[in-house]
Each structure stands twice: as structure tokens, then as C-alpha cells.
Amino acid sequence: MARILPVASFDCVVFGATGDLTMRKLLPALYHRFRDRQFPATSRIIGAARTALDGEGYRRMAEEALRRHVPAASLDAAALQDFLGLVHYRQVDGLGEEGWPALVSLLEERPEQVRPFYLATSPDLYGPICRRLAGFGALGPLSRVVLEKPIGRDLATAREINQAVGEVLPEAQIFRIDHYLGKETVQNLMALRFANPIFERLWHADMIDHVQITVAEEVGVGGRGGYYDRAGALRDMVQNHILQLLCLLAMESPISLDADAVRDEKVKVLRALRPIAPHEAHLFTVRGQYTAGAIAGQPVPGYRADLGLETPSLTESFVALKAQVNSWRWAGVPFYLRTGKRMPRKMSEIILEFRTPPFSIFPREAVGMQPNRLLIRLQPEEGMRLEMMTKEPGPGGLHLRPTGLDISFEKTFGQRYPDAYERLLMDVVRGNATLFMRRDEVETAWQWIEPILQGWEERPEAPRPYAAGSWGPSAAIAMIERDGRTWYESLD
Numbered sequence: 001m002a003r004i005l006p007v008a009s010f011d012c013v014v015f016g017a018t019g020d021l022t023m024r025k026l027l028p029a030l031y032h033r034f035r036d037r038q039f040p041a042t043s044r045i046i047g048a049a050r051t052a053l054d055g056e057g058y059r060r061m062a063e064e065a066l067r068r069h070v071p072a073a074s075l076d077a078a079a080l081q082d083f084l085g086l087v088h089y090r091q092v093d094g095l096g097e098e099g100w101p102a103l104v105s106l107l108e109e110r111p112e113q114v115r116p117f118y119l120a121t122s123p124d125l126y127g128p129i130c131r132r133l134a135g136f137g138a139l140g141p142l143s144r145v146v147l148e149k150p151i152g153r154d155l156a157t158a159r160e161i162n163q164a165v166g167e168v169l170p171e172a173q174i175f176r177i178d179h180y181l182g183k184e185t186v187q188n189l190m191a192l193r194f195a196n197p198i199f200e201r202l203w204h205a206d207m208i209d210h211v212q213i214t215v216a217e218e219v220g221v222g223g224r225g226g227y228y229d230r231a232g233a234l235r236d237m238v239q240n241h242i243l244q245l246l247c248l249l250a251m252e253s254p255i256s257l258d259a260d261a262v263r264d265e266k267v268k269v270l271r272a273l274r275p276i277a278p279h280e281a282h283l284f285t286v287r288g289q290y291t292a293g294a295i296a297g298q299p300v301p302g303y304r305a306d307l308g309l310e311t312p313s314l315t316e317s318f319v320a321l322k323a324q325v326n327s328w329r330w331a332g333v334p335f336y337l338r339t340g341k342r343m344p345r346k347m348s349e350i351i352l353e354f355r356t357p358p359f360s361i362f363p364r365e366a367v368g369m370q371p372n373r374l375l376i377r378l379q380p381e382e383g384m385r386l387e388m389m390t391k392e393p394g395p396g397g398l399h400l401r402p403t404g405l406d407i408s409f410e411k412t413f414g415q416r417y418p419d420a421y422e423r424l425l426m427d428v429v430r431g432n433a434t435l436f437m438r439r440d441e442v443e444t445a446w447q448w449i450e451p452i453l454q455g456w457e458e459r460p461e462a463p464r465p466y467a468a469g470s471w472g473p474s475a476a477i478a479m480i481e482r483d484g485r486t487w488y489e490s491l492d
């Protein structure tokens, strides 16, 4: 049974209450935490959006979402009804003045509650909503503002958002979500590295040949095409989730788990990333876009058809990059990163490939010699595998074969893995920002990404096509193979 640390009673206002993120992720996450009694029934969840709804209408909408998105085994009828009893709605326009007084008077009924404002809207609204929160007197020492990604679409817009939010609240009350940091297996990277000293000596350029991070998705752009076509895989996944993974892998040990201690170390990694200048972007990056193909035997349309576009789009649904961290620990160790939609299956995996022995005593016939690898499977089937060379049993010659020391977290712990938003929402209420991005992290990540975007703009080539259901364009394979390495495919 998982340990539950209860949190204080809160009034959580969700702007964007009728949107996809709220319906699919936020309400189910809050329901699960309520069902496990992590927060008191004096808490309230207050939806806010422009759609004309009363409390009853919004509760019906929320119930429908919960029935659709919470697995049946977790849906307890009594808990569901009690949870819906905590749900309220106020019609509010984040860009106008309507609805604000009614929202604020609801909050004023319970001034002692912790007050998270979750901004699940388009980022253009973050500044205007924050200004209104301040102007209508809704902010105080117990308030926190939660910002969804993307924080901007480049450095300038990220700074504008951070500036606008920073004008009304101190940094300690601003929670920039990167939901990958809430995933159990991502948090486990810290445990792996800093609770197991056996790995520390190995975690170094002397021992590690290279690192691969793959975040593959089976899904296409779904209903978020409008946003995605303006963003692309580099902005949508690399600027945030994948760079955060890289930071956790590459950072030095923080002096404590205190939010700033961890974020100080992560930002050092971001600052140490070797810049990819615009004129080098074509050497160190590959962009791709899926065409029609098949996944799990089912035909799926291409990107353009998925979005219903009449003209070709230059947006990448796949990107592969070679990154390098200029530090003593990592000098000369490439980090190969790739992510894409409509790949053969959902799979997020980190591979550390170790150096081969400096001299081999085994004869050439000892076929099968491969480097040691540590595979960290983030999702699905969360676990780890250390691949080691062993002798194949038998009286014949000496044949070597990689065998794995496997740990399946699911089998080991035998319990449901909470969704990342469950953990992160409770951390917001607690005021613990360790798993959230600080302003300088977001801006430093943009500083590294921006010249790549600029390089792409200066050479506006169409992304390379890859068939849905494949591992991306062949140029991504060529990029790593030019270095004498290869993408490693999976724990299976």
C-alpha cells in the first residue's frame, strides 16, 4: 500500500475548466487523491472558463469525464459522488472583467484555505489572468499559480510570461509544471543515482560511451492539431520533458532535496549544453513528419490528413538530436535524443551504453560481444535492466551473450502507479516546488533551443517523411551511425 501524506484543505481554481487537459488529466488526478483521502472534504475544486454553465452543468460534465478517464477499477460510486460535491463552477473570462467578482467572493468564504490557481489555458492568458487575480485581490501568502507548458514559444515570449507572472507573485509561489517530473520512474532517476553509490563511479565519461533518450508515442496529434502545428516536436517535447530528463541524468548531486538545490544543479547542466549554432543545426538535428502507415496492423493517416491541412506543413512530428554537455563529467559523451508521434509503440526509455573493455582476452569466435548497457524504462512497463555479458552454457567453444539483470517496478511494488499530475497537484498544495521548473531553467532551455529553431528557419527544408509505425526517418539512423553507434531498440 502506497504511503499517503495528507495535505491541507484547499480551494483549487482551474482556469480552462472545460478543456481537454482538465477533463483527461486534472479532474481524474484530483479524484484519485480524494479517493485515497489525501485531502480533506473541506477542499473545493472551482472550474473557471467562458462557457456558460452553472454548477450542476459543470458537475455533469466532470462526472462524464471521470467515468471516461478513470479506470473502472478505481471508480468508487460513493467516492465519486462525494468528490463531485466538492466541484463548483464560475463563468470567467480571463481576458475580460466578467465573472471575476463572483469567483473572488466564493474564495473569500474560506480565506484560510490554500489557494492553487491552475492555468490550464493557452499561455497567452497566463499574464492577463495573473493580472486580474492580483487586481481583484485573490492573491495572498497561501496562493500558488500553476503554469502549464509550453511557457512561451521562444525565449522572448517565455520571458514575457515569466515577467508578467513574476510581477504579481514571488517565484516560490509559481509552479511551472513539467509533468514528466511527476512520473514515478523519472523521480526514480534521482533515487537510482543518489541512493545507490555503486553507480556514481560508473556515471562518468571514463565509463560511459554515450546516452540515448527516446520518447516515442504511438498517438498522432489527436485533437490538438491547431496547437501542435504551431509548435512541433522540438518545442512540444524537447524544450521541456526531454531536457529535464537529460538534466536529471547529467546533474551533479544536489546538496539536498530542497527545491532550489535540485534546480541549481539542473540549470548548471542546461548552461553546460554545447550550443548548436544555426549553421550547425542540419548536422546535429533531424526533423521528420509522419506519412500514412500502419500501427499494430491498423492503417493510420499521415500528419497532413490527421490535421485536415490542404497545403503541406513544415512542422516536425519527429526530431532527433545530438547534444553534448561541456563538463568534466560528460566531455566527449554524446547524448542522442529523439521523440516522435506515430511511432511503432509508446515507449520512453533511457540507455546508458558503457565503454567496451580496453583490451579483449576473448577470441574472435567468442561471438556476441556487446557493450554493457543500463536501460531505464520510464513507460510503459516501468523498470530497469542492466545488460551484462555472460558465457552461453555448453561444452563447446566460448560464446558470449548479453543477459539482463531485470527489475520490473510494477512486479516489485505490485501497486498502481499514480499519474504524474496526482503527485504534482499535491506538491503544489504542500508548496513543494522541487519537481517544478524555475524561471531560469525554462529560459536557459529556450536559450539552447532557439538557435536550432533559427537554423531550421534559415534553411526551410520540408521535414523528412517517415511512415507511421516506423522509428522515424532514415536520416535519424544515419545521424547516429555516422558516429559508429546505433539506436538501441528496447527491453523486449
Ligand SMILES: NC(=O)C1=CN([C@@H]2O[C@H](COP(=O)(O)OP(=O)(O)OC[C@H]3O[C@@H](n4cnc5c(N)ncnc54)[C@H](OP(=O)(O)O)[C@@H]3O)[C@@H](O)[C@H]2O)C=CC1
Pocket: 015, 016, 017, 018, 019, 020, 021, 022, 048, 049, 050, 051, 092, 093, 094, 095, 119, 120, 121, 122, 123, 125, 148, 149, 150, 224, 227
Ligand atoms: N491537453 C493536453 O494533453 C496538454 C495540454 N497542455 C497545456 O495545457 C493548456 C490547456 O490545454 P488543453 O486543455 O488541451 O486546451 P483546450 O483548448 O482543450 O482548453 C482550453 C481551455 O481554456 C478555456 N479558455 C479559452 N479562452 C479563455 C478565456 N479567455 N478565459 C477563460 N478561459 C478560457 C477554454 O474554455 P472556454 O472556451 O469555455 O473559455 C478551455 O477550457 C495549454 O497550455 C496546453 O498547451 C500541456 C500538456 C498536455
Ligand SMILES: O=C1O[C@H](COP(=O)(O)O)[C@@H](O)[C@H](O)[C@H]1O
Pocket: 217, 236, 237
Ligand atoms: O506534454 C506533452 O506530453 C505528451 C506525452 O506525455 P506522456 O505522459 O503521454 O508521455 C504529448 O503527447 C504531448 O504532445 C505533449 O504536449
